[in-house]
Amino acid sequence: MTNQKTVGIVAEYNPFHNGHLYQLREAKRLSGADFAVAIMSGSFVQRGTPAFLDKMNRTKMALESGIDLVIELPVRYATASAEYFSTGAIALLENLGIIDSLCFGSECGDTKSMKIIAEYIQKDCDDFNKSISKHVRNGLSFPVAREKALHEHCNSIPENTVRDIISSPNNILGIEYLKALSYFNSNIAPFTVKRKQTGYHDLSLDMASDEDYSIHSATAIRSSLENQAALESI
Numbered sequence: 001m002t003n004q005k006t007v008g009i010v011a012e013y014n015p016f017h018n019g020h021l022y023q024l025r026e027a028k029r030l031s032g033a034d035f036a037v038a039i040m041s042g043s044f045v046q047r048g049t050p051a052f053l054d055k056m057n058r059t060k061m062a063l064e065s066g067i068d069l070v071i072e073l074p075v076r077y078a079t080a081s082a083e084y085f086s087t088g089a090i091a092l093l094e095n096l097g098i099i100d101s102l103c104f105g106s107e108c109g110d111t112k113s114m115k116i117i118a119e120y121i122q123k124d125c126d127d128f129n130k131s132i133s134k135h136v137r138n139g140l141s142f143p144v145a146r147e148k149a150l151h152e153h154c155n156s157i158p159e160n161t162v163r164d165i166i167s168s169p170n171n172i173l174g175i176e177y178l179k180a181l182s183y184f185n186s187n188i189a190p191f192t193v194k195r196k197q198t199g200y201h202d203l204s205l206d207m208a209s210d211e212d213y214s215i216h217s218a219t220a221i222r223s224s225l226e227n228q229a230a231l232e233s234i
Helices: 018-031 055-065 082-096 111-123 125-137 142-153 159-166 169-183 218-226
Strands: 006-011 035-041 069-073 101-106 189-194
Touching (some): 006 018, 006 082, 018 035, 018 055, 035 055, 035 082, 055 069, 069 082, 082 169, 101 169, 111 125, 111 159, 111 169, 111 189, 125 142, 142 159, 159 169
Parallel strands (some): 006 035, 006 101, 035 069, 101 189
């Protein structure tokens, strides 16, 4: 009997859409996993707002789409910053004791560079924060100061790559997952799937089609649902 593998996914599924289905399929394909476990926000999501659909219907959508088990992320983590959101989710996956790998979406699709950045921040947190503070005192905005601090001390990655990675929301969240895995000294193997075409905040439903299905952002879908648009294809 072969050892069965399980991949973990962290998501809000607010609502579950074709982008999530694409990630799930890629997660199983790339990891060779037999099962997929999702850590999902409950009644409230990361922005602190009520979920667009209730958690039971979102769970049903996930299970019907191929997720094997959905576990609710407690609200104190689900509504927190990216750092605490990720820490809570990874703690649940780690304590299950059955997760072999973690799949997360990102704009860059570059697990190696994200790991380097996460390891640097984790290892040299004090120096990193001091560099940020110095640049902020010199008049730079926080995002620019953070970018400069990373490039100064994490120079194994080209400056434009650092800039692209830390300026995109899913990349930032992915780095927090990697930091959390390191914090727990986890054996879970992380990898990322590059998001297809649409950005997290993209409101358009006019583009981003795949061979098998159209892919749109959850933000665009929620906006269209609020305006009573027809969404059969998403």
